Amino acid sequence: MIFKDILRQTRATYCLDCGKCTGSCPVSRVDVAYSPRSTIERVLAGRPEALINDQHLWSCLTCGLCTTRCPSDVDYPAFVVAARVEARKTGAEGVYAHNAIMQQLMGIMGQTMQQNRTGWLTDDLQTATKGDDFYFVGCLPYFDVIFADLGIVSTDAARDTVRLLNAIGITPTVSGDERCCGADLLLNGDEEGFRKLAEINVQTIAASGAKRVIFSCPECYNAFRNDYARYVGPLPFETIHLTELLAEHLDKLDLGDMAETVTYHDPCRLGRYQSIYEEPRALIQATGAELTEMRNNRAQAL
Structure with missing residues (x-):
């Protein structure tokens, strides 16, 4: 994708130079050198190479707060992600948290592999290997390992999710073959790595016979809802966040x-x-x- 297409598709050509994006940006609050407005201005001025070579390209959190205040409806997070994709084509590496361990794991997950993703399940949890409802656990089992020194047990959230689903009469499929949703790869401009994980996940879920996928992680939920269809086509199942589902069944919950x-x-x-x-x-x-x-x-x- 060339930058004139990125500008058009994200409505960045309509930027009024008002600065509301920079005024609302949480990164700009702690780094005065960073400005969403000036980031777009470089490309509008015909200097995309200046943006590609600037480390500030990787500063945006893609939180989307700027989009709520932009009078021109510029999709700045989408602009940034598209620019990062172009930057990676030139050999840029990006900036990663935790020494890029999550990105390295995602790269491994894009290959043929065997995982112990279901070791967190306990005897009191009712799960299945096939069925109408698939619980997408995401990276919680890996977080337990990566952040073990912090005393964080992320799979507690997965166990509690299954307990809540059981309480409303759902026995979810939990698979040892699912992969990370890949969102962090896409946000760092790695489209192909993201596509690989998306394809594996859709195939795994479809093979389970699921008609609906339940998410407890907002990042995974958004990746499936916003990004998967653009890379692998229409999804053959419904998607719903845990809070939406539970809110429909409050009468069954104590x-x-x-x-x-x-x-x-x-x-x-x-x-x-x-x-x-x-x-x-x-x-x-x-x-x-x-x-x-x-x-x-x-x-x-x-």
């Missing part, structure tokens, strides 16, 4: 009686990208807890 005061952070991918705001709040309120909103919430969440 969520206890919490006396605590809690708050909720709207994930970028679940909120701004997928417009799921009320279902998580309905679940929190169903526990009896008092929900206190953050100053920046819903579409304005940081």
